[in-house]
Amino acid sequence: MKAMILAAGLGTRMRPLTEHTPKPLLPVAGKPLLEYHIERLVAAGISELVINVSHLGQQIIDYCGDGSQWGASIQFSAEPEPLETAGGIVQALPLLGDEPFLVVNGDIWTDYPFERLCERRLARAGAHLVMVANPAQHPQGDFLLDDQGLLQERPQGRIGLTFSGIGLYSAEFFAELSEAKTALRPLFMAAIQRGRLAGEFYEGAWQDIGTPERLAELNEALAASK
Template sequence: MKAIILAAGRGERLRPLTDTTPKPLLQAGGRPLIVWHLQRLAAAGWYEVVINHAHLGEKIEAALGDGSAFGLRIAYSPEPPGALETAGGIAAALPLLGTQPFLALNGDIWCDWDVLLAHRIGRALDRRRAHLVLVDNPPHHPGGDFCLDGEGEPLRTAGANRGGALTYAGIGVFWPEFFAGVAAGATMKLRPLLDNGIAHKIVTGERHRGRWVDVGTAERLTELDMELARAP
């Protein structure tokens, strides 16, 4: 199984930090956010990782190289200025991801979810399907995204009158066919694909109860940095 780390975002809410440093290279706990992902993947036996990029992408390639420093092989999927959004970026990278299920990780999160689970999930998924990791709603996203009746059960879209909604963690396992309807080079968000998949009951999920941080602001980056610095 391959993994893709989504690293093409501009990081508007993190400006001015991201004016000169791409968001995945911002540091927390003494290392760039994306390096936490790479080291976790390598420790779990991954060999091949794809990274998409747009804003200051040349700095990401310069910092990470071919991945050999992490025991990995990194391939890059560059995007035009402004990027292609999540679904468009993944669709553009499909030629690098192969024909089997793959793990997708947002480059601007920190999470202790066990990436080894992706292999079991991939083996269990039928073609065209997707599986999302969900977390309890953070203060900045109290309404959540999806409802989960049980581990591995089809998701439901969160509605105004529905309780029990959870937030998409930016971690998912996908079959390439899930993105078959996205034209090459198209700019497209992931949510419409997920909503369509949920309507057809081909998107399942699980709830992660461990640590997860969406590093979307300078304040959350500082909090995570302090937390990781204190960790043994």
């Protein structure tokens, strides 16, 4: 299995930290966020990686090189301007191949065991998303998870779960898209209608590093845990 790390965002909410450093290279406990993902993916047996880059992307390319320092093989998908999540994945499909692949946001911190997704089987043109408890900044969540392990649209007034930014996708899931700036949510909603969007709830460590304050909180928490 191959994996893609999403690292092409502008990091607007993280300014001024991201004015000179791309968000995935911001340090957590002395190590870039991106490096945690690479290490955990390789430990899970996933060593063929694709990283999309845009804002200050050359810094990421220079830092990672070919990935051999981690026992990985890394290829890069360069975007002249960020294509959003689905658009970035579509551009990278030639590097990802025809088999199901894992995608993880480069701006989250988690101890999720990626090997769990290696054992999943997908419905044709389907996807499987890792859901987490709702953080303070997103109290209503994104989707409901039913007893059959399928994700459902969250009705107004209902509280669901939050998409973690970790998912397993079939290449067919993106078959109808062309290379253009495109968000993932419309694809998720269409897959829900077809009964092709599965999910699981993960109760372990997860944090969206979306602001300097959240990054500082994570660094403080990890320092205290040591």
